[in-house]
């Protein structure tokens with residue numbers, strides 16, 4: 227297998243340059259090279275979204291990406307955020323504050339085994355990031371959540387609590403819902 231050079235930023239930290247097998251998935255790279263195991267392998271074929279991470283686009287917006295079906299070469303030069311990068315940490319790397327989405331999932335008892343949770347955290351974070359630029363009408367909040375997260379699979383069937391938690395975050399964060407309806 228051919229090796230390719232790779233440099234990227236993961237959770238704000240520079241990684242590389244390193245040489246990796248060109249067919250290594252981003253998921254395997256996170257697990258095997260960086261020991262970041264919060265991103266979970268579910269189906270491995272791009273269906274369940276358990277492995278969703280975030281990639282920062284050039285305009286600063288966040289794109290949810292399935293790390294199981296994308297080889298590492300696609301991420302050369304990219305800025306990637308995994309679930310480990312969601313919480314705020316102090317200089318020693320200790321978590322000092324969870325993100326609003328993480329707090330809401332805990333408050334709502336959204337997850338059971340937790341296997342799908344990292345994917346839901348990142349998918350919901352991308353939605354909230356988009357709504358900061360494109361606020362949604364109040365009556366369309368539920369639709370927006372279903373569109374963003376409807377393809378995430380939770381085998382423990384926590385959908386109602388996940389969706390309720392995300393709705394809470396959207397409705398309690400100023401600027402995400404259009405004022406005066408449409």
Ligand code: FES
Pocket residue numbers: 266267268269270271272273274275276277278292293294295
């Ligand atoms: S593990 Fe990647 S989509 Fe299921």
Ligand code: FES
Pocket residue numbers: 336337338339340341342343379380381382383384
């Ligand atoms: S909490 Fe178990 S798969 Fe979602």
